[in-house]
Amino acid sequence: MLIASSTFVTAALSETSESGEEWKLETGNWKSGTGSRFLVPIRMASLDQTASFPQARAIRPAARSGVWVSVREAFWIALEALRAHKLRTFLTLLGVVIATTTLIVVMSLVNGMNLYIADHIANLGANVFIVHRYQWAQGYDAWLKARRRNKPILIEEFEFLRDNLKNYRNIGAEAEIQNIDSNARYQSHTVYFLDIAGVTPNMIDIGMQKVESGRYITQPDYEHESMVCFIGQDLVTAFFPNVDPLNKEILVNGIPFRVVGVAEKIGSTFGESQDNFVQIPLTTYKKYFSPRPSLEVNVQAWDSDQMMRLEDETRALLRARRHIPYLEDDTFGINASDTIMQTWHQITGAVFGVTIGIVAVFMVVGGIVIMNIMLASVTERTHEIGIRKSLGARRRDILMQFVIESSVMAGIGGGMGLLAAVMVSELVNLVVGPGFFNASIPLSAILVGLVLSTVVGLFFGIYPASQAAKLDPIEALRTEN
Amino acid sequence: MGTRTGTSSLSETQMPPDGVVIKADDLWKTYDMGEAIQVHALSGVSFDIDRGEYVAIMGPSGSGKSTLMNLIGCLDTPTQGAYWLNGHLVSELSDDELAYIRNKEIGFVFQTFNLLARASALHNVELPLIYSGMPARERLEKAEDALRKVDLAERMNHKPNELSGGQRQRVAIARALVNNPSIILADEPTGNLDSATGEEIMGVFGRLHEAGNTILLVTHEHDIAAHAHRIIHVRDGRIERDERIG
Numbered sequence: 063m064l065i066a067s068s069t070f071v072t073a074a075l076s077e078t079s080e081s082g083e084e085w086k087l088e089t090g091n092w093k094s095g096t097g098s099r100f101l102v103p104i105r106m107a108s109l110d111q112t113a114s115f116p117q118a119r120a121i122r123p124a125a126r127s128g129v130w131v132s133v134r135e136a137f138w139i140a141l142e143a144l145r146a147h148k149l150r151t152f153l154t155l156l157g158v159v160i161a162t163t164t165l166i167v168v169m170s171l172v173n174g175m176n177l178y179i180a181d182h183i184a185n186l187g188a189n190v191f192i193v194h195r196y197q198w199a200q201g202y203d204a205w206l207k208a209r210r211r212n213k214p215i216l217i218e219e220f221e222f223l224r225d226n227l228k229n230y231r232n233i234g235a236e237a238e239i240q241n242i243d244s245n246a247r248y249q250s251h252t253v254y255f256l257d258i259a260g261v262t263p264n265m266i267d268i269g270m271q272k273v274e275s276g277r278y279i280t281q282p283d284y285e286h287e288s289m290v291c292f293i294g295q296d297l298v299t300a301f302f303p304n305v306d307p308l309n310k311e312i313l314v315n316g317i318p319f320r321v322v323g324v325a326e327k328i329g330s331t332f333g334e335s336q337d338n339f340v341q342i343p344l345t346t347y348k349k350y351f352s353p354r355p356s357l358e359v360n361v362q363a364w365d366s367d368q369m370m371r372l373e374d375e376t377r378a379l380l381r382a383r384r385h386i387p388y389l390e391d392d393t394f395g396i397n398a399s400d401t402i403m404q405t406w407h408q409i410t411g412a413v414f415g416v417t418i419g420i421v422a423v424f425m426v427v428g429g430i431v432i433m434n435i436m437l438a439s440v441t442e443r444t445h446e447i448g449i450r451k452s453l454g455a456r457r458r459d460i461l462m463q464f465v466i467e468s469s470v471m472a473g474i475g476g477g478m479g480l481l482a483a484v485m486v487s488e489l490v491n492l493v494v495g496p497g498f499f500n501a502s503i504p505l506s507a508i509l510v511g512l513v514l515s516t517v518v519g520l521f522f523g524i525y526p527a528s529q530a531a532k533l534d535p536i537e538a539l540r541t542e543n
Numbered sequence: 544m545g546t547r548t549g550t551s552s553l554s555e556t557q558m559p560p561d562g563v564v565i566k567a568d569d570l571w572k573t574y575d576m577g578e579a580i581q582v583h584a585l586s587g588v589s590f591d592i593d594r595g596e597y598v599a600i601m602g603p604s605g606s607g608k609s610t611l612m613n614l615i616g617c618l619d620t621p622t623q624g625a626y627w628l629n630g631h632l633v634s635e636l637s638d639d640e641l642a643y644i645r646n647k648e649i650g651f652v653f654q655t656f657n658l659l660a661r662a663s664a665l666h667n668v669e670l671p672l673i674y675s676g677m678p679a680r681e682r683l684e685k686a687e688d689a690l691r692k693v694d695l696a697e698r699m700n701h702k703p704n705e706l707s708g709g710q711r712q713r714v715a716i717a718r719a720l721v722n723n724p725s726i727i728l729a730d731e732p733t734g735n736l737d738s739a740t741g742e743e744i745m746g747v748f749g750r751l752h753e754a755g756n757t758i759l760l761v762t763h764e765h766d767i768a769a770h771a772h773r774i775i776h777v778r779d780g781r782i783e784r785d786e787r788i789g
Contacts, residue, residue: 449657450674452616454643455674539657
């Protein structure tokens with residue numbers, strides 16, 4: 063064990079006192095490659111005593127595996143400490159729990175809405191856009207302005223577009239009324255808040271509707287202003303639970319119509335049934351319900367590449383027909399699924415911005431509470447720290463112990479937040495009911511929630527842990543608890 | 544008092560030969576109480592302890608024996624002087640290096656046992672091995688072995704509050720033994736025990752000494768110190784007498 067003969071020692075004369083007798087031996091680590099070095103000062107009476115140089119042991123830090131041993135110990139201590147103070151831990155963690163819950167709930171709601179939007183609203187059909195009096199999904203101010211300026215799309219304008227647009231696949235129109243008075247009656251049954259729509263015969267090809275039985279409105283119906291209707295499933299349920307509805311006569315706002323077809327069930331959007339409708343020829347609609355109907359013109363392109371061109375063409379044609387001067391805004395709206403999605407993403411972006419702010423505040427508050435309780439815990443356990451130090455715990459062992467404790471604590475808070483979030487979103491699903499949307503928790507939300515809370519615990523644990531690590535072992539041992 | 548000769552510099556101190564576990568050379572511990580008032584807890588203490596010795600350090604309270612014990616136990620460093628422990632020049636080490644020495648070279652037995660209340664006897668004994676980074680299986684084996692040496696193998700899963708005072712102190716002794724230290728440093732190990740249990744504990748120390756361990760006992764009781772083979776009397780921060788018994 064002579065240093066001089068030990069291969070791991072890279073003896074280097076680094077410092078000499080004025081007498082020339084003081085030496086420092088710089089020793090490399092016992093295990094090569096770990097890179098840490100210790101200075102072991104060696105004092106010698108004179109240089110020629112090197113031959114009988116007595117042993118001096120290099121101080122070897124715990125092997126690398128030792129770090130994991132003490133990390134495991136730290137985990138054990140953390141869980142033990144949390145188990146010993148359940149209520150205190152829970153109260154301490156409320157901030158982190160609330161923050162995580164908020165974050166995950168918002169993320170899952172937005173995720174659910176996204177799925178919903180993708181499922182329903184964006185399902186106009188990929189290659190369909192709608193020319194309507196208003197631009198949908200725009201800001202409130204813009205809408206107020208549009209309400210003053212914009213004019214309904216008239217049947218003449220629809221026909222103008224139909225005749226002048228080039229290279230489209232289909233163009234159809236519909237007009238609808240839906241209010242508290244719109245109703246349908248059959249024998250003693252009445253359905254209110256009915257969606258009464260006048261349609262062109264090709265709407266069946268453009269929209270997402272499908273015929274379950276009978277037929278849709280046809281061209282002859284359209285041309286002859288026939289008194290026929292195509293009904294939704296809600297009317298079937300209300301009027302014809304056990305009877306074939308075809309060729310039965312129902313009263314729509316008191317006017318008799320013959321049922322010629324039944325639509326497949328659609329479901330509900332935003333909690334509102336989409337099956338509560340009758341559709342009649344647009345011409346009949348104009349005659350009986352509204353002499354100058356406000357139309358939704360549905361333009362279907364052959365493929366998505368054509369959409370932009372057709373939208374521009376439509377805009378140019380309508381502006382020309384309405385004599386809108388250059389630089390003036392449109393007095394109509396062109397609505398495609400991508401513009402709706404764009405607006406939707408703006409809304410969710412704003413929601414996320416607010417959420418991040420709230421979560422950040424909660425997390426900081428939660429973190430400070432954790433820091434506070436960790437400082438108390440360090441004070442409480444000063445004696446324990448003294449014992450551990452007397453048994454050879456280094457500063458970083460103690461530091462790690464408390465940092466891991468606060469991280470584990472905050473991570474558990476994140477876990478509780480996750481559980482709360484699961485319950486909240488299940489509750490939302492239950493209250494809003496099936497058919498609205500499913501708030502589903504995305505994996506990313508779980509990861510972000512858990513990682514974020516753990517990191518908060520880690521960050522706010524550093525200061526108390528460094529206080530603990532700095533304690534003097536003698537003082538700490540002397541402290542009674 | 545304030546003028547100490549700086550000539551007793553460390554350059555004259557030689558590293559002790561192999562058989563010497565502890566070499567204290569002119570140890571001073573001085574506390575500054577502000578405004579140029581200095582209190583010397585130790586004023587130039589020198590002694591050697593050989594491997595296998597059973598030594599008691601005796602002295603009344605305020606004699607400096609606690610300070611001396613802290614220095615020997617590497618919990619503290621001297622203001623001046625050289626302290627060698629099993630080939631390490633301890634007086635020059637940093638905090639973490641001292642922690643390493645405490646872990647490897649010293650087994651503490653305290654008056655108040657100083658066991659972790661929430662941990663089982665076994666885990667308490669494992670602690671020094673945890674801090675030396677020993678893998679779990681090896682650790683368990685060694686800890687059980689140490690508990691067997693103090694006849695507590697069958698109670699190893701009990702927590703300290705489920706053990707009697709004597710049993711607690713035996714757990715503490717097992718913990719002191721487990722890492723095969725160069726010295727076992729016992730600070731008033733019987734201070735919190737009744738005399739019968741105290742005798743039992745002293746019996747354990749006796750057996751350990753016979754097994755070849757170096758034991759350093761700090762006490763103020765004569766009949767406890769009488770178990771040792773050598774008594775170093777400390778008074779007013781100096782060694783008053785160094786007597787060998789038997």
